[in-house]
Amino acid sequence: MELADFERLLGVWSKPVKNEVEKGAIRKFADAIGDPNPLYHDETYAAQSRFGRLVAPPTFSRTFDYGVIPGLEMPTEGLIHGEMSYTYHKPILAGDVLYASFALTDVKERAGKLGRMILLVFTYKVENEAGEIVQEAKSTVIYRPEGGGAK
């Protein structure tokens, strides 16, 4: 895809996808990071905390399915993850049923030292069953159409 193809997709949101937050998925995710926080691992401990259930670590929403933007074909090579940011509105807890969607919200082309780069900004949204916003995230991905680099 070229700049103009990405530009046509600006602001087109994926259809929200239902994601169920599983305690096993939280434990595995925390385990991969090597984070022993009992709120992520120990149900009895979490039950006595103000959260009442196992809590998801701050970057856990990376694991969600955000659906498909119709017409978007992301290259699988030549991508670099440039930036990631989160705004947290509510905690994500084991057992939550959440709806996740995303859109391409900005695209720019730059001439870099290593060739042409396309900067893609994706905005991610996670809502609960009541339609309340739980978390928002923004990810900047650098795509070098001529290849090179890695995610």
Place this chain on the structure above:
Amino acid sequence: MTAKRYQPGDHLTPLTKPPVTKIQLVKYSGASGDFNPIHTVEEFAKEAGLGGVIAHGMLTMGFVAQMLTDEIGEQGDLLSFGVRFVDMVRPGDIITCDGVVQEVKEEEGYQVVTCDVWAQKSPGDVRVVQGTATFRKPLA
């Protein structure tokens, strides 16, 4: 118990992680669903010109998140957290996360703390992730 009062210039409690391992990258791929082979398949990563597998940027961000949630404690909340990925992390690298308080406000019984955060790798002490975070902790 009196909660710690943050002041601009205060360091957060740094977190040094055990060396990143290839097994960890396989585990993070599985746990996160990011199966890009540059993180797990040595031949693929070499062909891509990387000289070998590299860690997911999001794994290092997860380390910084661990430092933050340890700092914040169970009564506090992380409000926002963002980073730029500035250098690559490879198996064997030892990552240390750190942060410095930039601004402190008081709001409705909470102190709201904004800080610069980063992760650096050893050897070399090169910053690999650089960002900011805002959290709140009860004043009492």
